[in-house]
Amino acid sequence: MFKKAFYAAGCAALLLIAALAWTMSAGSTPAAAQGDATEEPTLAPVVDPVLGEFDPASVESIDLAEIPILPEISAQARLVYEQGIAAGMNPAVFSKVGDCMTDTPFFLIDIGDGNYDLGEYEDLQPVIDQYTSSDINAFNRKSQAAAGGFNTASIVDSMWANPEFCDSGETPLSCEFRIAQPSVALIMFGTNDVQYLDASQFDFFLRSIVAETIRNGTLPVLSTFPTRPEFPEQTELFNKIVVKVAQDYDMPLINLSRALADLPDEGVDPVDTTHMTTPEDEQVAHFTDEALQSGFSTRNLLTLEALDAVMQAVSADEG
Structure with a gap:
């Protein structure tokens, strides 16, 4: 039970709420703009958000139960990845970006430590090989962009960057990107945001x-x-906002909330709801039917499957 005690201590830290001290100017071209199907795809300009422009009506039609659990990798997503690799991003590194649901020994750490059993999902072994193939083990490395108490505001506020690792003026996010040069970022927020931010703020900072x-x-x-x-x-x-942001930027989305909906307690610890559930033996990377009745085991498996989707899409382009 050591891991569970460690995780509880981390999530019990004071929630960090960043001041709304800055805004970003809006771009003029939609991020998800699509060219003619016969033309060579080009990366769409990135739209900057404007605080206060969130329209609740924009997410009313989203049905979370109808959004696929695993992403299809769009042409725009492939271009981001491929151009990033060409610019020097590391294909063997992903970064974890999030709160205590992400900065926990239950999220991917066991995979990096070799404590996993893929069972019937053995076709995911190349994903593990890909992200453990360098001196940087992406599964168990500490990310500067994930910590207990973080929300979408704090991750882009230099106040919360760790001065032991980050340069003056860096935010936790920019610090992590400089250190790791990741080709992929796994982003999940909301657990703390629902308690302290309103919808407009959450939309703005997630888009940022x-x-x-x-x-x-x-x-x-x-x-x-x-x-x-x-x-x-x-x-x-807030989950509808996550979906809308992914749609607007045409980026991949894991619909974890849908995957958890039929699990006991929806995969959430009924005592401390900032935790997901784990198997009784805490073997969150042993993908048995029993283990996959827990929240963290389900998230670990879906993350591997999403990373596999990225790898397959990029390999298809290369072929």
Whole structure:
């Protein structure tokens, strides 16, 4: 139970709420603009968000139960990845970007440590090989862009960057990108945001994160987040915002909330709802039917499958 005690201590830290001290100017061309199907695809300009421009009506038609659990990798997503690799991003590195649902020994760490059993999912072994093939083990390395208490505001605020690793003026996100040069960023927020930010703020800061990630040459893979039972309406609204942001920028999305919907307690610890559930033996990377009734095991498997989708799409382009 050591891991569970460690995780609880990390998530019990004071939630960090960044001041709304800056805004970004809006671009003029939609990020998801598509060219003629017969033309060579080009990367669409990235649209910057403007604080206060969120329209609740823009997400009303989104049905979370109808959004696919695993992403299809669009032409725009492939271009972000491929151009990032050409610019020097590391194909063997992804970055974790998130709060205590991400900065936890239960998310991917066991895979990096070799404590996993793919079972019937053995076709995912090349994904593990890909991200453990260099001196940087992406699965178990500490990310500067993930910490207990983070929300979408704090990740782009230099106040919360760790001065031991980050340069003056860097945000946790920009610091992580400089250090790791990741080809992919796994982004999940919402657990803390539903309690402290309103919908307009969440939309603005999530879009800011995605825009910066794309400009860095890193492919953002977004994820909906587990329900907060205390904030059901905010959870639904914020998850719809996650979906809309992924759609607007034409970037991959893992619909984790849908995958968890039929699990016991929707995959959320009923005692501490900032935690997901784990198997009784805490073997969150042993993908048995029993283990996959827990939240963290499900998220670990879906993350591997999403990374595999990226690899397959890029390999198809190369072929």
